Amino acid sequence: MNTQTLTKLPAILDPTKMPQHIAAIMDGNGRWAKQQGLPRIAGHQQGAKTVKSLLRCCKDWGVANFTVYAFSTENWRRPAAEVDFLMKLFEGLLDSELAKLHEEGVRVRFLGDRSQVPIGLQTMMDKSIATTEHNRAVTFNIAINYGGRHEILQACKSIATLIRAGELDPQSIDESVFTQYLDTTGLPDPDLLIRTSGEQRLSNFLLWQLAYTELYITNTHWPDFSNDEFMQAIADYQQRDRRFGKV
Numbered sequence: 001m002n003t004q005t006l007t008k009l010p011a012i013l014d015p016t017k018m019p020q021h022i023a024a025i026m027d028g029n030g031r032w033a034k035q036q037g038l039p040r041i042a043g044h045q046q047g048a049k050t051v052k053s054l055l056r057c058c059k060d061w062g063v064a065n066f067t068v069y070a071f072s073t074e075n076w077r078r079p080a081a082e083v084d085f086l087m088k089l090f091e092g093l094l095d096s097e098l099a100k101l102h103e104e105g106v107r108v109r110f111l112g113d114r115s116q117v118p119i120g121l122q123t124m125m126d127k128s129i130a131t132t133e134h135n136r137a138v139t140f141n142i143a144i145n146y147g148g149r150h151e152i153l154q155a156c157k158s159i160a161t162l163i164r165a166g167e168l169d170p171q172s173i174d175e176s177v178f179t180q181y182l183d184t185t186g187l188p189d190p191d192l193l194i195r196t197s198g199e200q201r202l203s204n205f206l207l208w209q210l211a212y213t214e215l216y217i218t219n220t221h222w223p224d225f226s227n228d229e230f231m232q233a234i235a236d237y238q239q240r241d242r243r244f245g246k247v
Contacts, residue, residue, distance in 0.1 A: 008060070009060075009061050009062065010061075010231050012231065012235050013061065013231065013234055013235060013238065014238050015062065017238040018061065018062050018063060018234070018238075019063060019190075019191035019192045019234065019237055020063065020064045020065060020188055020191060021063075021064065021065035021066075021067065021187065021188050021189065021190045021191050021192075022058065022063055022065070022066055022067070022190060022191065022192045022193075022194065022234075023066075023067040023068070023069070023190040023192070023193045023194070023205070023206060023209075023210070023213070024054070024066075024067070024068050024069065024193070024194045024195070024196075025069045025193070025194070025195040025196070025199070025202075025203060025205055026047055026050075026051070026068055026069060026070070026196060026222040027195060027196045027197035027198075027199050027221070027222060028043075028196050028197030028220070028221030028222045028223070028224075029043035029044050029046070029047040029221070029222055029223060030043050031043070031197060031221055032046065032047075032221035032222070032223040032224060033046075033223075035221075040082060041082070041085050041089075043221075043223055044085070044086060044089060045089070046223035047222045047223045048089065048093055049223070050222055050223055050224075050225050051068055052097070053226075053227055054066065054225075054227070054230050055106065055138065055140055057227055057230055057231075058138050059104060059105070059106070059137050059138045061234075063138065063234075064138060064139060065138070065139045065141065065187055065188065065190075066138060066139070066140055066141070067111070067140075067141035067142075067143065067184075067187075067190065067206070068140075068141070068142055068143065069143045069146065069203070069205050070086075070090065070142050070143055070144050070146075071086060071090070071112075071143070071144045071145055071146070072143075072145075072146060072147055072203065072204060072205070073112075073113070073145055073146065073147035073150055073204070074147070074203075074204065076116070076145075087117070087118050087121055090121055090124075090142075090144065091118070091120050091121040091124050094108075094121075094124040094125070094127075094128050095124055098124075098127065098128055098131060098132075101128075101132060101140070102131050102132050102135065104137060105135045105136065105137025105138070106132060106135055106137060106138055106139075106140050107132045107133065107134075107135040107136060107137075107138070107139045107140065108128040108129060108131075108132045108140050108142070109129065109139060109140070109141045109142070110125050110128075110129070110141070110142050110143075110144055111141055111142070111143040111144075111146045111151075111183040111184060112143050112144045112145040112146030112147075112151075112183065113145050113146070113150060113154075114144070114145065116145050117144060117145055121144075125144075139187070141184070141187065143183075143205070146183070146205070147204045148202070148204045148205055148206055148207030148208065149204055149207065151182055151183050151207075151208070152182075152207065152208055154181075155178060155181035155182050158181045159173065159177075159178070159181055178208075179208070182208060182209070184206070184209055189209045189210070189211070189212070189213065190206065190209060190210060190213045191213065191214060191237065192213065192214050192215075192216060192233065192234070192237045193206075193210060193213045193214070193215050193216065194216045194218070194225075194230075194233050195215070195216070195217050195218075196218055196219075196220055196221060196222045196225050197218075197219065197220070197221050197222065198217065198218070198219040199217075200217055212242070212244050212245075214237050214240050214242065216233040216236055216237065218233070
């Protein structure tokens, strides 16, 4: 992270209505690179800079949780060279940024099934969690090899195992119990989901958690998604009437 402080909360934002959890589907890295006449990997590199900048905004503006969809269970279908680059990019960024993240009070968490992730990246993930586990300035959740359906299935399997062992009464299972077996246990559901590059679908991301999340869709590609547009997304969110099914 850049050690330079951005600004205090922008004047157009109401400090009493700030979302406490923002999630992002970071689309358009490849399309941005193509428009620039660059290889797709350049788009991913530039997209990583956007993540760092927005994480700083979250810290400075009082957004307690920031979750990014870095690599889905479906992304393994991409060309092997691109997948290999992304895994090395994730590992390298964690290695180079961890000390600064810790210094800034960022808590790092991961969502997803790490069993398929390269060992080197798994090691850096474990190190990042252990190093930052007591930090509370902002929680940064990185979804790697994550799929919402897989997460729900795994939660069901865990609960079924406990029921079969006689350790859990089926009648005691409600939403609060079920969420304890999701990757996001301990986190509030996202208040705001940002999706860039004009795509208008959830793409198997946080299917349980996004039930009442406000959506912000923009045609901007992720590498060009600026702090100003992030501010506008939050301002738009603050104008929503969140009724949660009520009148």
